[in-house]
Amino acid sequence: MHEEVLERIRERRWKPGDAIPREDELAREFGCARGTVNRALRALAEAGILDRRRRAGTRVALHPGGKATLDIPIIRREVEARGQTYSYALKIREDAVPPSAIREAMGLRRDDPTQRVLSVHSADGRPLAIEDRWINLAIVPMAAKADFTRISANEWLVTHASYTHGDIAFSAQAASDAEAALLHIDPCVPVFVIDRTTWYKADAVTTVRLTYAPGYRIHTRL
Amino acid sequence: MHEEVLERIRERRWKPGDAIPREDELAREFGCARGTVNRALRALAEAGILDRRRRAGTRVALHPGGKATLDIPIIRREVEARGQTYSYALKIREDAVPPSAIREAMGLRRDDPTQRVLSVHSADGRPLAIEDRWINLAIVPMAAKADFTRISANEWLVTHASYTHGDIAFSAQAASDAEAALLHIDPCVPVFVIDRTTWYKADAVTTVRLTYAPGYRIHTRL
DNA sequence: TAGTGGTCTAGACCACCGT
DNA sequence: CGGTGGTCTAGACCACTAG
Incomplete structure (x- = not known):
């Protein structure tokens, strides 16, 4: 059913913009229940292949397939999946007041308790990514006691903190002097950067910048 | 139901790794049909929140929410959505033999008919992205007649060609001399790059490199 | 092999929104 | 307003796989 429509x-035979038959017509045509048709079409709509609206019917999307789903893996797992040996080093851990840009992004006041955790993830001994993170201790107080010398804040938070929503951005940046030193590269070299902030209801949980060594790419199938 | 489990x-109350009750138990607890439970849990599994296996039951994923879905918009729409004025310029269009790296990525022979289309997309008159594309004319012969001076190959292909699968990669690169000239920037500046190849069954349809001007970021909600 | 999720049915009522 | 998709039910059988 799903496959036949695809x-x-x-x-x-059905082109972008075309209306396709109603659910009950397709059900008769395929000799199945309407619920089955509904499930197939709803899945295709979630994938961006179809546009569905009550009363207006179902149409092939004008720009079918304009979506990609990325895995955002734990860095350790990503390295191990490539058969490389993973290592991790905690560089900075301090209770500190975040710079105003971070405070603003997280919606924090100057006196909210926050902890900064800066660490480097390596593959086969070579620096792969810098994790520069701020944690809102008011929301995740347990983080103050976590042992970030053994497990990365990245990994600890995934299993010990929940979030209701968040946002993530991918960009290309020139490596700063500090980043270049940590990654063993020259300053101004292009690096791939992921910025992510997560929230629990109205409160920011954590914000992190992952700065990857040159050559890193995110890849996915469509 | 969906929300209550979330x-x-x-x-x-249910932590990563925990097993949650069976579908029929939840159905009794919530006073609804098993089909309803199934739909809710299946949706959560697709979102990466739950791990489900026959016989083994349903568990909270060890790394919940490790997925992000990106919109891959038509560049024109992306610009217009920001309220900027979009413009587009075709720079190169030629029937040519692709370099061996492209031929290899597309699985083409030297004598397969291909067309290269290189163009620049601009927002408010400023170059935003270079679209450097190779089209397999054996699969999309109509492309030879398309008017790429008015509509971008990007947009034309989305509405006039289908694909069964593809892959996409995001990376940070240093702008080449040619790219820098087209984007009105200095060489070696970091630029965000998207490489995408699409296939129809066993044949490559098109491969494209989108090189974005500095400052570009892809952003999505989690 | 037994227990779990996966899928389907036939029917029903509801919510939304173009006309 | 009426027609469409959205959702639910109660039941059934199947497919997979862990023990």
Whole structure:
């Protein structure tokens, strides 16, 4: 069902913008229950292949497939999955007042308790990524007692803190002097950067910048 | 249902690694049909929040929420959505033999008909992205007749060609001399790069490199 | 092999939103 | 307003796989 509809779209029998038959018509045509048709079409709509609206019916999306789902893996697992040996070094851990840009992004006041954790993840002994993180201790007080010399803040938070929503951004940056030193590269070299902030209801949980060594790419299938 | 399960995970009543009750038990607890439970749990599993296996039951994922879905928008729409004026310039269009790296990535022979289309997308008159594309004319012969001076190859292909699968990669690169000239920036400046190749069954449809002007970021919510 | 999720059915009522 | 998708039910059988 799902596959048959996809096939008709790919064969261009149903083209972008076209309306396709109603659920009950398709159910008769395929000789199945409407619920089955509904499930198949809803899945295709979630994938961005179809546009569905009550009363207006179902149409092939104008720009089908304009979505990609990325895995955001734990760095350790990513390294180990490539068969490399992972290592990790904690560089800075301090209770400190974040710079105003961070405070603003997290919606924090100057007197909110925050902890900064800066560490380097390495693959086969070579620096792979810098993790520069600020944790809101008011929301995750347990983090103050966690042993970030053994497990990365990245990994600790994934299993010990929950979030309701967040945002993530990918960009290209020139390595700063400090970043270059940690990654053993020259300053101003292009590096791939991921900025992520997560929230629990109205409160920021943590914000992190991951700065990857040159050559890093995020890859996914469509 | 969906929300209630999410809430229990976020409250850490069900923690990563924990097994949660069977579908029929939850159905009794919530006073609904098993089908309803199944739909809710299946949705959470697709989102990476739950791990489900027949016979083994349902568990909270060890690394919940390790997925992000990105919109891969048409550049024109992306610009217009920001309220900027979009413009587009075709720079190169030629039937040519792709370099061996491209041929290899697309699985083409030297005598397969291919067309190169290189263009620049601009926002408010400022170059935003270079689109450097190779099209497999054996699979999309209509592309030879398309008017790429008016509509970008990007946009034309989305509505006139289908694909069964593809892959996409994001990386940070140093701008080459040619790219720097087209984007009106200095060489070696960090630029965000998207490489994408799409396939129809066993044949490559097109491969494209989008090179974005400095400052570009991809952003999404989690 | 037994227990779990995966999928389907036939029917029902509801919510939304173009016309 | 009416027609469409959205969601639910109660039941059934199947497919997979852990023990």
